[in-house]
Amino acid sequence: MTGGWLAGKKSQFTQEEALKEYFTFLADDALILGQQLSRWCSKGPVLEQDIAIINTSLDHIGRARLLYQELAKLEGNGATEDTLAYLRDHQEFRNALLLEQPNGHWGDSVVRSFFIDTFNFFLYDGLRQCEHLVLAGIAEKSVKEIAYQAQWSAEWVIRLGDGTEESHQKVQNSIDDLWMWTGELFEKHPVFETLGSGFVDFSTLKTQWLEKVALVLETATLQMPDSELWMQTGGRLGVHTAHLGFILAEMQSLPRTHPNASW
Amino acid sequence: MGTNVSLEENFQTYVDGENKIEPKDWMPEKYRKTLIRQISQHAHSEIIGMQPEANWITRAPSLRAKLILLAKVQDEAGHGLYLYSAAETLGESREKMISDLQSGKAKYSSIFNYPTPSWADMGTIGWLVDGAAIQNQVMLTRTSYGPYARAMVKICKEESFHQRQGYEVVMKLAQGTPEQKAMAQESLNRWWWPSLMMFGPSDDESPNSAQSMKWKIKRKSNDTLRQEFVDKTVPQVEYLGLTVPDADLKWNEARGHYDFGVINWDEFYDVIQGNGPCNKERIAHHVEAHEEGAWVREAANAFAQKQAQRKKNTGAAA
Numbered sequence: 001m002t003g004g005w006l007a008g009k010k011s012q013f014t015q016e017e018a019l020k021e022y023f024t025f026l027a028d029d030a031l032i033l034g035q036q037l038s039r040w041c042s043k044g045p046v047l048e049q050d051i052a053i054i055n056t057s058l059d060h061i062g063r064a065r066l067l068y069q070e071l072a073k074l075e076g077n078g079a080t081e082d083t084l085a086y087l088r089d090h091q092e093f094r095n096a097l098l099l100e101q102p103n104g105h106w107g108d109s110v111v112r113s114f115f116i117d118t119f120n121f122f123l124y125d126g127l128r129q130c131e132h133l134v135l136a137g138i139a140e141k142s143v144k145e146i147a148y149q150a151q152w153s154a155e156w157v158i159r160l161g162d163g164t165e166e167s168h169q170k171v172q173n174s175i176d177d178l179w180m181w182t183g184e185l186f187e188k189h190p191v192f193e194t195l196g197s198g199f200v201d202f203s204t205l206k207t208q209w210l211e212k213v214a215l216v217l218e219t220a221t222l223q224m225p226d227s228e229l230w231m232q233t234g235g236r237l238g239v240h241t242a243h244l245g246f247i248l249a250e251m252q253s254l255p256r257t258h259p260n261a262s263w
Numbered sequence: 264m265g266t267n268v269s270l271e272e273n274f275q276t277y278v279d280g281e282n283k284i285e286p287k288d289w290m291p292e293k294y295r296k297t298l299i300r301q302i303s304q305h306a307h308s309e310i311i312g313m314q315p316e317a318n319w320i321t322r323a324p325s326l327r328a329k330l331i332l333l334a335k336v337q338d339e340a341g342h343g344l345y346l347y348s349a350a351e352t353l354g355e356s357r358e359k360m361i362s363d364l365q366s367g368k369a370k371y372s373s374i375f376n377y378p379t380p381s382w383a384d385m386g387t388i389g390w391l392v393d394g395a396a397i398q399n400q401v402m403l404t405r406t407s408y409g410p411y412a413r414a415m416v417k418i419c420k421e422e423s424f425h426q427r428q429g430y431e432v433v434m435k436l437a438q439g440t441p442e443q444k445a446m447a448q449e450s451l452n453r454w455w456w457p458s459l460m461m462f463g464p465s466d467d468e469s470p471n472s473a474q475s476m477k478w479k480i481k482r483k484s485n486d487t488l489r490q491e492f493v494d495k496t497v498p499q500v501e502y503l504g505l506t507v508p509d510a511d512l513k514w515n516e517a518r519g520h521y522d523f524g525v526i527n528w529d530e531f532y533d534v535i536q537g538n539g540p541c542n543k544e545r546i547a548h549h550v551e552a553h554e555e556g557a558w559v560r561e562a563a564n565a566f567a568q569k570q571a572q573r574k575k576n577t578g579a580a581a
Contacts, residue, residue: 031326038320038329041336042313042548045556046563047344054337058330065326082325106559162569163562170558254324254382261440263324263382263432 009237011190018194019132020074021094025202025236027067028095031085032244033116034060035251036103045106052152056113059145066138086255090244097235098181100244104174107160107167111174114153118212119185121150122205131198154216161220172222183231185209278479283409286352294478297471298408299353300369301480303360306346307371309339311364311545315379316388324382331428332385338421345417349410365550372396373531374457376539383436383443383450389429391451391458391496397422398492399462407479430499437503444504451500452508459523460531462489468528493521 013021037057044050068081075084098116103109124146127139160171185202186209192201210227217224234240255261271291277284284290313336320336323329347357363369374392379385400422403415436447463469463485475481483491500507511524534542 035321038333041317041320041333042310042340043552043555045552045559047310047340047347049559051337051340051344054333054340058333058337061326061330061333065330068326085326086324106556159566160559160562163566164558166558167562167565250321253322258324258440258442261324261443263328263435263439 006234006237006239009239013191013194015194016074018191020071021189021191022195022199023067023071023074023135024094025096027064027071027084028093029099029116029120030060030064030067032093032095032099032247033113034058034064035247036099037109037113039103040109053109056149056152059142059149063138063142063145066141070134070138082255086252090240090248091238093240093244093248094236094238095244096181096184097232097241098178098185100235100241100247101178101181102243105170106156107171107174108178110153110156110160111171111178113149114157114216115178115182115213116185117146117150117153118216119205119209120146122208122212123200123202126200126205130200157216157222158220161217161222168221171220175217175222176225179225180230180232184233184235187233187236189236275477278407281479282407283412284407285409293474294480295353297475297478297480298411299350299355301475302346302350302353302411303355303363304370304372306343306350306360307364307369308375309343309346311371311375311549312392313339313343314545314548315375315377315541316385318379319382319385322382323385328385328432335389335425335428338425342414342418342421345414349414352410361553365546365553367537367546370535371545372461373534373539374461375545376534376541377453377457378540381446381450383433383446384454386429386432386434386436386447387450387454389425390433390499391429391454392461393422393426393429394496395458395461395492397426398488398495402482402488405479405482433505434503437505447503448505451505455508456526456530457534459489459493459526462486462492464528464531490520493523497521 034057037053037060040050040053040057042050044053064085065081068084071084072079072081096116098112101108101112103112121143124139124143128136128143130136130139157171160167162168186206188201188203192199192203214224254263270289274284274289274291274294284294316332316336316339320329320333323332347360350360351357360369364371379388397419400415400419404412404419406412406415433447433450436443438444463472466472466484466486469485472481472484476484497507497512509524511522513522515522533539537543
């Protein structure tokens with residue numbers, strides 16, 4: 001990690017630090033995605049799908065709350081779900097860069113969801129056996145919602161891919177454009193080694209993910225990009241794209257304007 | 264002609280007997296038209312009403328508040344969906360209703376043509392606007408058209424919940440820092456009068472009311488509903504330690520009701536005619552989402568057709 005723009009990032013973690021880091025990965029992914037999807041509210045292509053996409057946003061934010069509540073206990077010092085969401089700055093966020101990419105059009109949002117939902121499905125399915133019992137409980141509850149989300153987004157990829165010529169081209173572009181943000185999901189991170197086999201090492205999910213994505217894209221008559229293309233990195237280390245700054249500025253504006261208020 | 268008169272008489276007797284009219288029953292054409300107008304207007308109000316609140320979802324100040332607001336706006340989308348379905352039972356298509364909304368031919372509740380610059384508005388809308396809507400909708404659970412009455416039962420339950428949530432948001436502000444309390448008062452000042460306008464013109468100025476009352480589509484007059492709302496809400500304002508922005512408001516012992524000041528009807532008619540601060544913005548937002556979604560709807564239709572064709576081919580081969 002030295003000699004480049006990720007210089008100076010932490011690479012050694014105690015057991016306690018690694019656990020907090022792991023919860024932060026999961027919670028920040030859920031919050032940032034939920035926040036992004038909530039922007040679709042009142043803008044969906046048809047009323048039924050407006051409702052469906054809000055539903056997925058609700059699930060992600062609901063899961064983020066459960067994860068932050070547990071993280072707050074680990075953090076101590078008066079941390080709450082809200083101080084974690086509203087009073088950290090960009091370099092403290094650990095979400096994957098994929099999730100902070102703009103909503104774009106319906107196809108862009110659907111593909112972003114499809115990539116992460118498929119990842120989340122294997123991740124949370126594995127976390128049901130996690131040695132951390134609270135996390136295992138959250139996973140047990142979430143995996144049903146995530147299965148629905150993964151089905152919903154995969155169905156949309158298929159519908160757009162095998163729909164009209166226009167939709168086929170649009171969603172193929174979404175896939176090509178978002179592809180470089182997917183490699184980061186499966187990066188080896190030092191915390192996985194520290195935490196050991198009682199937790200899911202994200203890098204072990206890559207094969208299943210590639211298989212599932214290939215299957216859906218084939219059904220959708222879409223081309224799968226080369227999995228060995230150059231991939232972006234940084235989110236798990238707190239190095240983000242400029243999009244996150246705007247997301248946080250908007251989300252955090254009220255609590256930061258009224259630091260002594262409760263809502 | 265003679266047969267027609269007797270059908271109408273039978274219809275009135277049936278309605279007078281507190282029976283529900285169902286989609287396949289005979290009904291006067293004007294009854295059908297009145298209902299389509301009213302139900303679609305109600306559906307449009309739910310859908311356009313999503314916008315002023317969706318405006319605050321990304322900025323809700325706590326995760327709990329964000330979740331509640333998101334769920335609330337989702338409920339509104341759901342209400343819009345039932346109501347469009349109820350109107351479809353009268354033979355009007357959703358495409359037609361949406362196109363009438365976008366062309367300005369169909370109306371929606373004027374209250375949504377006011378902006379929501381403050382977080383406090385998320386409380387005030389739930390408390391006053393949903394409160395005023397409930398006043399009207401509880402009456403509509405007994406309306407004479409069956410599908411509309413049944414849709415209203417479900418909608419009213421959710422609206423009551425929204426109203427409590429809205430009141431909770433305002434209460435937290437009213438009991439919070441001085442800045443938060445000022446935020447609540449400023450919001451109340453802007454929404455109080457438009458909320459009273461939601462009940463529509465005074466009874467002597469309301470063109471459609473008499474016939475609607477006779478057909479039991481409407482069960483209480485605009486002024487009666489408005490008075491009920493004021494009587495119910497003033498004590499809630501007082502409990503919060505806030506002030507109703509009406510110098511003429513006072514309890515009238517003899518009437519057993521609050522007297523209140525004169526509504527600015529010029530503002531009411533101006534906003535209805537398209538001159539509110541957000542009329543253009545609300546429709547433009549709806550049109551933009553609809554147009555940007557066109558390729559998605561086309562793709563979904565094309566895919567559904569391909570699937571149907573494949574199924575047919577498989578069936579033929581078997």
